[in-house]
Amino acid sequence: MKKPGLIKPLYLTVALLVLAVLTGALISGCAPDGGNNGELVVYNARSETFVKPLLDQFEEETGIRVRILSGREELVNQIEEERNNVRADVFISNDAGAMEYLRRQNLLAPNDSPALENIDERFRASDGSWVGLSARARVLIYNKNLISEAEMPETLQELADPKWEGKFMITRGGNSSMVTHVAALREVWGDEETRSWLSALHQNAGAITGGHTDIRRAVGAGEYPFGLVNNYYYHLQLEEGQDNNVGAVYPDQSEGEMGAFVNVAGMALIDGAPNKENARIFIDWMLEDEQQFEFSYHSKETPLYPKIQAPEGAKEIDQYRALDINLTDLGPHWPDAKELIQESGLDLGI
16 A cells, blocks of 8 residues: 555556467467467456466366456456457456447457347447356445544545545556546546546545555554545455445445446457357356356455345445436447546556
């Protein structure tokens, strides 16, 4: 964690060079004679803790050998750079904005599988090229020993109030959840208001971290009264053996307010995938009931398939006011959101 004034930018160039080397090593070992038969290459921007058990299970059940390259937002750049030399078959992402951005760059392939109909059309691409599997709302996690729910901010706008200076935590500006959240706010507030809010958010934040895990643990330990996270981090903190006296506020819930922003984690079919049929088999497999449950249960996210119950204590999507926005509208604003964040003074990295 670093105070806002001490932040250093994170340059993606080094990360991309490392990724390129790793990817070359990963792909070169795929199969004898350079072939990819019986294989599946997955680029994964999600925590490997939640993904690898499913990939191992898929490999065991189907006999299709799975290769995984895990990273963060830089995988989007990786997919763009490999446009003319496609190496990945499937992209697993924590962010609808990133997947829709790739679709609009013609880097994803349409998918007409009937299995996609398990997921509400609000949470998948119109051409089926990407599909959401679990939902996460943006909430304020707070330490009940330091602040009561009644004292907490009720709206995101309130975070710009100087009264909260030094009292809360946020992630770096380049965190994928932050980027897509900002893209959504631009749809509601416009660029000028969003930029102004981001500048005040940067000024008021007591600490800026690399990710949400740092926030939930620090808030749980009483280092700060509250922080802006995805809702499942609240549920993960509740399960800790200590520092678990925390609550969560879903912002903007009153009549006339915009509601909490809901993003999705999901998967996308890469255009020109070397193992397209295996990729389609994998996507259909992931949309089966058991995998739908496993994908969301351990991370404490909310399943998007109505037949699958949310984890205990987690709110269903229809139990709170959600921002009324089409996730497919966020794609064009995803890269611009990063520019807006930087213009506000909030660095993409730390």
